[in-house]
Amino acid sequence: MGEELKVSKIQRGTVIDHIRAGMAPAVLKILGIEAGIPDVVVMAMNVHSHKLGRKDVVKIENVILDEGTLQKIAIIAPQATINLIEDYRVVHKHKVSLPKALRGVVRCPNRNCITNAPEERVLPLLVLEREDPVELRCHYCEELVRGDRVELL
Ligand code: CTP
Ligand code: ZN
Numbered sequence: 612m613g614e615e616l617k618v619s620k621i622q623r624g625t626v627i628d629h630i631r632a633g634m635a636p637a638v639l640k641i642l643g644i645e646a647g648i649p650d651v652v653v654m655a656m657n658v659h660s661h662k663l664g665r666k667d668v669v670k671i672e673n674v675i676l677d678e679g680t681l682q683k684i685a686i687i688a689p690q691a692t693i694n695l696i697e698d699y700r701v702v703h704k705h706k707v708s709l710p711k712a713l714r715g716v717v718r719c720p721n722r723n724c725i726t727n728a729p730e731e732r733v734l735p736l737l738v739l740e741r742e743d744p745v746e747l748r749c750h751y752c753e754e755l756v757r758g759d760r761v762e763l764l
Contacts, residue, residue, distance in 0.1 A: 624672040635667035
C-alpha cells in the first residue's frame with residue numbers, strides 16, 4: 612500500500628514491476644526514453660517490496676514492448692514482471708524470461724574477442740550460464756559477463 616500512494620496508476624500501457632533496486636535508469640535507457648517522449652512515464656526507485664525488500668518500478672503509457680526489448684530488460688532485471696494495462700486494469704501479467712543464447716544483443720567485454728574486430732563481421736553470441744543473477748559467457752572467447760554490467764548493442 613505504501614508504494615501505491617507514491618506511484619500513480621496508469622490508464623493504458625506497460626508497468627515493469629519488481630525491477631532490482633537501482634536498475635530503473637538502465638531500464639529507461641533500454642526503452643530509449645532518456646531523450647524524452649510525449650507519453651506519461653513514471654519511475655519509482657527503492658520502493659518497498661514484500662518479495663525483494665526494495666524494488667524499482669517503471670510505468671510507460673501507450674507503449675507495448677517488443678520481444679527484443681523484453682530480452683534486454685530480462686538481462687538486467689531477471690525478476691521483472693511485465694503488466695499490460697488497459698482501462699486502468701491489469702489485463703496481462705508475465706515474468707520476463709531469457710533464451711539460452713543471445714546473438715547480437717550484448718557486446719563481449721573482451722576487446723580482443725573476435726566479435727569486437729569489425730573486419731571479422733562476427734556477431735556476438737553469449738550463452739546463458741546463470742539465470743539470477745544473470746551471467747552470460749561468450750561463445751567465442753569464454754569471457755564471463757554479469758547481467759548488471761552488460762553493454763547492450
Ligand atoms: N498498475 C498501474 N496502473 C494500473 C494498474 C496497475 O501502474 N492501472 C501497477 C501497480 O501499481 C503494480 C503493477 O501495475 O505496480 C501490477 O499491478 P497489480 O497486479 O494490481 O499489483 P500486484 O498484485 O501487487 O502485482 P504482483 O502480484 O505482480 O506483485
Ligand atoms: Zn568474446
